[in-house]
Amino acid sequence: MNLLDTLLRCVAALVVFLTFPLIIGQTEHKVMAHMQGRLGPMYAGGFHGWAQLVADGVKFAQKEDIVPAGADRRIFQLAPAVSLLPYLFVLLVVPVGPHGFVGQAVDAGIFFVLAVMGVGVIGKLMAGWASANKFSLLGGLRTAAQLMSYELPMVLAAASAAMAAGTLSLTGIVEAFHWWWLPWQAIGAFVFFTAGLAELQRPPFDMPVADSEIIFGAYTEYTGLRFAFFLLSEYAGILVVCALTTVLFLGGWHGPLPDSLGWLWTILKTFALAFVVIWLRVTYPRLREDQLMRFAWTVLVPLALVQLALTGIIKVAISQ
Amino acid sequence: MNILAAAGSLAPATRGFLSPTGAEIVFVLVGLAVLGAAVISVGTRQLVHAALWLVVALGGLAIEFLLLTAEFVAWVQVLIYLGSVVVLVLFGLMLTKAPIGRSPDADSGNRWVALLVALAAAGTLVTLVVDAFRTSWIDLGAGGGSASVTGASLFRNWVLPFEALSVLLLAALIGAIVLSRSRQAAAPKPRAGRLRTGKPVGAAPAAKSPAAQSPSSERES
Numbered sequence: 001m002n003l004l005d006t007l008l009r010c011v012a013a014l015v016v017f018l019t020f021p022l023i024i025g026q027t028e029h030k031v032m033a034h035m036q037g038r039l040g041p042m043y044a045g046g047f048h049g050w051a052q053l054v055a056d057g058v059k060f061a062q063k064e065d066i067v068p069a070g071a072d073r074r075i076f077q078l079a080p081a082v083s084l085l086p087y088l089f090v091l092l093v094v095p096v097g098p099h100g101f102v103g104q105a106v107d108a109g110i111f112f113v114l115a116v117m118g119v120g121v122i123g124k125l126m127a128g129w130a131s132a133n134k135f136s137l138l139g140g141l142r143t144a145a146q147l148m149s150y151e152l153p154m155v156l157a158a159a160s161a162a163m164a165a166g167t168l169s170l171t172g173i174v175e176a177f178h179w180w181w182l183p184w185q186a187i188g189a190f191v192f193f194t195a196g197l198a199e200l201q202r203p204p205f206d207m208p209v210a211d212s213e214i215i216f217g218a219y220t221e222y223t224g225l226r227f228a229f230f231l232l233s234e235y236a237g238i239l240v241v242c243a244l245t246t247v248l249f250l251g252g253w254h255g256p257l258p259d260s261l262g263w264l265w266t267i268l269k270t271f272a273l274a275f276v277v278i279w280l281r282v283t284y285p286r287l288r289e290d291q292l293m294r295f296a297w298t299v300l301v302p303l304a305l306v307q308l309a310l311t312g313i314i315k316v317a318i319s320q
Numbered sequence: 321m322n323i324l325a326a327a328g329s330l331a332p333a334t335r336g337f338l339s340p341t342g343a344e345i346v347f348v349l350v351g352l353a354v355l356g357a358a359v360i361s362v363g364t365r366q367l368v369h370a371a372l373w374l375v376v377a378l379g380g381l382a383i384e385f386l387l388l389t390a391e392f393v394a395w396v397q398v399l400i401y402l403g404s405v406v407v408l409v410l411f412g413l414m415l416t417k418a419p420i421g422r423s424p425d426a427d428s429g430n431r432w433v434a435l436l437v438a439l440a441a442a443g444t445l446v447t448l449v450v451d452a453f454r455t456s457w458i459d460l461g462a463g464g465g466s467a468s469v470t471g472a473s474l475f476r477n478w479v480l481p482f483e484a485l486s487v488l489l490l491a492a493l494i495g496a497i498v499l500s501r502s503r504q505a506a507a508p509k510p511r512a513g514r515l516r517t518g519k520p521v522g523a524a525p526a527a528k529s530p531a532a533q534s535p536s537s538e539r540e541s
Contacts, residue, residue, distance in 0.1 A: 070420065071420070072366075072368075072420045075368075075369075075372065106391070107391050107392070107466045107467060108391055108392045108395050108466070108467045111392065111395035111396060111399060111467075112395050114399055114403075115395045115396075115398035115399035115402070115403055116398065117403075118398070118399060118402065118403025118404070118407070119398065119402050119403060121403070121407060122372075122375060122402070122406065122407065122410070125407065125410045125411075125414075126372070128414070129368055129410070129414055129418060129420075130420070132420050137414060137418075140414060141411065141414050141415065144407055144408075144410065144411040144414070145411065147407060148404065148407060148408065148411070151403065151404065155399075168392075168467045
């Protein structure tokens with residue numbers, strides 16, 4: 001792998017990182033609008049308001065970048081980057097198609113992905129603390145509590161996929177996939193996807209940014225581009241969680257077309273899951289904090305353990 | 321010893337120390353950064369900054385592991401220490417006391433004793449490591465610290481320490497639960513919320529007059 005190749009892969013990951021979240025955001029505008037019986041953005045750009053998010057971006061860039069007087073300046077300014085960058089690194093290792101169609105194959109891919117995604121939360125904690133605002137602090141606290149509860153089922157579910165494939169490499173897991181994994185790993189897929197949603201603080205798990213209670217949680221004091229970075233990190237997070245669920249549980253590039261079109265399947269499945277994420281946002285009301293914790297510890301963790309046991313039993317039965 | 325055997329031999333040095341490779345230079349620089357971050361983390365008077373400098377120090381350690389080709393250990397370091405331990409520390413700080421700016425009471429009268437203990441511990445460890453390895457040279461091949469090599473070594477050669485550590489952690493877990501429960505026994509038990517679908521608020525009972533039922537039947541039709 002020479003320098004040019006490496007550079008090309010990084011640029012490709014960056015382009016995906018900058019465009020796909022916007023596509024998901026625009027889809028969210030339109031899908032939510034239609035589910036709620038309204039139009040959504042219709043004017044920006046002409047055709048069905050396709051340029052709405054570009055216009056939003058320009059708007060954010062024009063706004064004044066305010067740091068509250070009582071805030072811890074450096075940490076306040078650093079937080080959006082800490083929150084956003086991990087998702088970029090995760091996108092680098094997600095396999096898109098067969099035969100090395102991946103930014104950078106990592107030996108312990110699952111561990112890398114879960115580890116780096118956990119770092120993003122530190123950015124949200126930093127934002128919540130450094131804002132010198134009690135609503136922000138509450139949002140930060142809720143974020144931390146939520147993350148620590150949902151990290152465990154997520155890791156357990158991912159471990160089940162790794163056990164089934166016998167490897168920690170994301171590419172290896174997709175290569176080992178067979179169609180009958182779908183029923184076998186169904187519980188794990190549910191747990192992983194749900195815990196992923198909770199880690200992104202998407203509705204119905206959006207207690208940390210509950211706008212009717214604590215304004216906008218950790219992001220309350222942010223304006224302009226830094227606020228836009230937080231929003232971008234949410235949509236990049238949707239992309240990452242959907243892509244990971246695709247890769248771990250839905251077979252990635254496997255599908256009834258020749259291998260050369262495998263990347264199409266990965267993208268299709270990812271966007272189908274992203275649609276489900278938006279759908280859930282429109283459908284379910286927000287969980288209360290205690291319901292949130294109860295759901296993680298009494299539903300998701302036992303389910304993940306059941307899935308682990310099931311995976312182990314069937315794996316041993318097959319190998320004999 | 322399996323890790324070392326996989327990574328290279330422990331043969332005496334045939335290489336000089338005066339022609340470092342790029343990776344070695346990076347290793348030393350990252351090491352200095354880790355040391356600096358650790359010292360600031362202990363010395364700063366701003367509580368949350370201390371926790372955040374800890375992030376830098378632990379993240380730098382992960383990079384050191386990577387440079388030593390111990391990929392798996394590096395990611396575990398990030399997952400456990402950065403993703404969980406530091407988040408827990410920050411959570412605890414925010415729950416109790418996390419003022420912005422300097423905390424005047426963040427200083428301890430024990431600092432000279434603490435410095436002495438820290439220096440003694442560091443001296444012991446450095447002496448031990450230097451004495452154990454002396455001038456031996458370990459050639460680091462790619463994949464020498466991959467998940468399969470680490471796992472094989474852990475579960476073939478080091479099972480007993482591994483299980484002993486598990487028991488230790490379990491004991492700590494149970495101890496923490498016991499400690500937190502005994503304090504809670506005196507306080508009134510809060511009502512636990514439930515995950516259930518409540519009855520619709522303000523719905524008319526079925527046994528009312530037909531006039532009260534008519535709007536809902538209209539909506540259904």
